[in-house]
Amino acid sequence: MTTRLSGSELAAGIRAEVAAAAAELAAAGTPPRLAVVVATADESSAWYVRSIARAAEKTGIACSVVDLGETATPDRIRAELAALSRDPAVHGIILQTPLPADAVFEDLAASIDPAKDVDGANPLSLGRLAAGLPAFAPATAAAVLALLDHHGIPLSGAHAVVVGRSNVVGKPAAHLLLQRDATVTICHSRTKELAEVTRSADVLVAAVGRPGLVAAEHVAEDAVVIDVGTNPMPDGGLVGDVDAGSVSGRVAALTPVPGGVGPVTTALLLHQTIQAARS
Amino acid sequence: MTTRLSGSELAAGIRAEVAAAAAELAAAGTPPRLAVVVATADESSAWYVRSIARAAEKTGIACSVVDLGETATPDRIRAELAALSRDPAVHGIILQTPLPADAVFEDLAASIDPAKDVDGANPLSLGRLAAGLPAFAPATAAAVLALLDHHGIPLSGAHAVVVGRSNVVGKPAAHLLLQRDATVTICHSRTKELAEVTRSADVLVAAVGRPGLVAAEHVAEDAVVIDVGTNPMPDGGLVGDVDAGSVSGRVAALTPVPGGVGPVTTALLLHQTIQAARS
Incomplete structure (x- = not known):
């Protein structure tokens, strides 16, 4: 007999916790916000981003999708990540893949403030994780x-x-x-x-x-x-x-x-x- | 028959390369300098630091040993690492262990400029290494x-x-x-x-x-x-x-x-x- 390790119950429990915390944060004047930076026309990526945005909004987290288009340069993407890192209204930043051919994911992700790097994409987050220091994991x-x-x-x-x-x-x-x-x-x-x-x-x-x-x-x-x-x-x-x-x-x-x-x-x-x- | 994987020949070759490069750098007005920050009275650590300093000087790399004493606070060590990181005359920085009991190595090493982190101690260096980006390895x-x-x-x-x-x-x-x-x-x-x-x-x-x-x-x-x-x-x-x-x-x-x-x-x-x- 193989036990089925379902993630549904666990995910529902986490989402309930998130919803309660998001309501508390909003009431305290800090409505939580997630930003997703996109630079691709890839269909399955778009599907994934929509599913994140829907899930965020269902739990009371605002989600901004920043679509830079598939022709965005690495500098443009880096500048956007830096701007979001500085924006006090944004708490979490995700850099969506795939990226334009001349962009290196880890290189660009280094521009995400580690404190907002909720998908653990910045090499500093990986290093802190590996070293046993507090960090967001992917x-x-x-x-x-x-x-x-x-x-x-x-x-x-x-x-x-x-x-x-x-x-x-x-x-x-x-x-x-x-x-x-x-x-x-x-x-x-x-x-x-x-x-x-x-x-x-x-x-x-x-x-x-x-x-x-x-x-x-x-x-x-x-x-x-x-x-x-x-x-x-x-x-x-x-x-x-x-x-x-x-x-x-x-x-x-x-x-x-x-x-x-x-x-x-x-x-x-x-x-x-x-x-x-x-x- | 077990082959003896000696490191002597390899080390001598690297040292010869280093000596040539150090002479070139000095002639060009950039005499290479390594700084070792010490905050311990540990005997074997002192022995190791002396051996590094000797090896450095033999190849034409100046070596400053900055001994902060075994009662140095984490803040004091962090400040020293930051100062050496800013000092244009210093090219490499090593934080020697052991450290005082209240100091966390990885946490302090985060104050070493990754460009001078020649012993790969900064968690960012580990993260970049892990992610496949250029970085100094320990x-x-x-x-x-x-x-x-x-x-x-x-x-x-x-x-x-x-x-x-x-x-x-x-x-x-x-x-x-x-x-x-x-x-x-x-x-x-x-x-x-x-x-x-x-x-x-x-x-x-x-x-x-x-x-x-x-x-x-x-x-x-x-x-x-x-x-x-x-x-x-x-x-x-x-x-x-x-x-x-x-x-x-x-x-x-x-x-x-x-x-x-x-x-x-x-x-x-x-x-x-x-x-x-x-x-």
């Missing part, structure tokens, strides 16, 4: 940990294997797991014998963005599997990085896609915006 | 990679196991290995069945500061072992984290202590000071 990485905690999965001494080494998920998730005393392995496209490595995981985090990359041969029977992938399908649906059909029934626990990491990520983005507005 | 972590490269050890696809998760060695070494496409595992005091994990390493980096922690049962026969430990012995000598007696003859290659990572670390500190002076 919401997706934070969601991985929140889900594991919500479902009572022990991490100290466990072997956590993270597949994927992105700056926004794989690396920060690895640091968060390390902070919780897991032994952490980071795998990626160059890893030899991936299945052998992932089979040694007590906790397996799949975060590569390749549908079905993790299948039955990649998992141990007592493993807890967190599927971070949200790969759009031609029919408009989403599938994860885990082949749920072959893994389900075999492992101890698995997050669904959709309904696992996704809703928790959005809820934590809002939660981190509240934290930023409070400080 | 010299010890950089020395691990330099030694592996000098001896032609392939890293892409190799399984690198780092024992130790410090901000100054374990974590940055893990990121450097990951950047080179190794599959990376980080172990620590809470790791269960350490020997089983380390035996799966193609490249094993021991960086915990516990004499003899890595013994024969911890290593595979074809492993390359980098011993970062420099543990002082009652007789005044140094031993590593690896029990060389039991490991030597068993593994493919092993760094000696002393004479392995240590001299390369010092040479790279000076090399990074030259890079800082040039930019």
Whole structure:
């Protein structure tokens, strides 16, 4: 029997907390506000930004989408992030991807005030996180940990294997797991014998963005599997990085896609915006 | 037969490069200068600082040791680091450990200008390193990679196991290995069945500061072992984290202590000071 590690209940709980805090902040004269900077015409990005804006507004957080257009220069994007960082009415700032071809995400994100960096995009946030100092983690990485905690999965001494080494998920998730005393392995496209490595995981985090990359041969029977992938399908649906059909029934626990990491990520983005507005 | 991965030849080569560059910089009116901030009466720290100062001066880099005394407050240390960061005659800054009990290393090191942070102590340097942006790595972590490269050890696809998760060695070494496409595992005091994990390493980096922690049962026969430990012995000598007696003859290659990572670390500190002076 594979336990379904749903994120819905957890996300709903976080959203309720956020809504209460947002109302309190507004009453105290600090209505919380999130700004999302966009420089792309990408369809799935637009869909994601709309879903964040909707979720924010439902909980009482105002959301400004600043669309600079797909031809925005790096300097223009940097200037906008700096202006939002200075704006006292803005508490959280997200830099949406993809970016124009000549822009480097980490480089631009360095212009986000770390105190407003609610999606942990500034390299300083990653460094502070890695060094064990207070910092906002990328919401997706934070969601991985929140889900594991919500479902009572022990991490100290466990072997956590993270597949994927992105700056926004794989690396920060690895640091968060390390902070919780897991032994952490980071795998990626160059890893030899991936299945052998992932089979040694007590906790397996799949975060590569390749549908079905993790299948039955990649998992141990007592493993807890967190599927971070949200790969759009031609029919408009989403599938994860885990082949749920072959893994389900075999492992101890698995997050669904959709309904696992996704809703928790959005809820934590809002939660981190509240934290930023409070400080 | 275990190959001895000496650091002496590599360190001498780097020092020669540094000396040539230092002479050039001095002739051009920019004599390179390193500043070491000390706030401890610790004996082995004093010994280490003297050895850095000697090495610097031998290569033509001036070295100022700024001793604030073991009662220095965090604010006093922070102010000194900020002043040195502003001083155009200073190109590299090192914050020596240990620090007074109420001081947090990473927190103070945030006051070192990243452009002068030649021992990669500022969390921003760690974040930039982790994110793949240009940054100074802690010299010890950089020395691990330099030694592996000098001896032609392939890293892409190799399984690198780092024992130790410090901000100054374990974590940055893990990121450097990951950047080179190794599959990376980080172990620590809470790791269960350490020997089983380390035996799966193609490249094993021991960086915990516990004499003899890595013994024969911890290593595979074809492993390359980098011993970062420099543990002082009652007789005044140094031993590593690896029990060389039991490991030597068993593994493919092993760094000696002393004479392995240590001299390369010092040479790279000076090399990074030259890079800082040039930019």
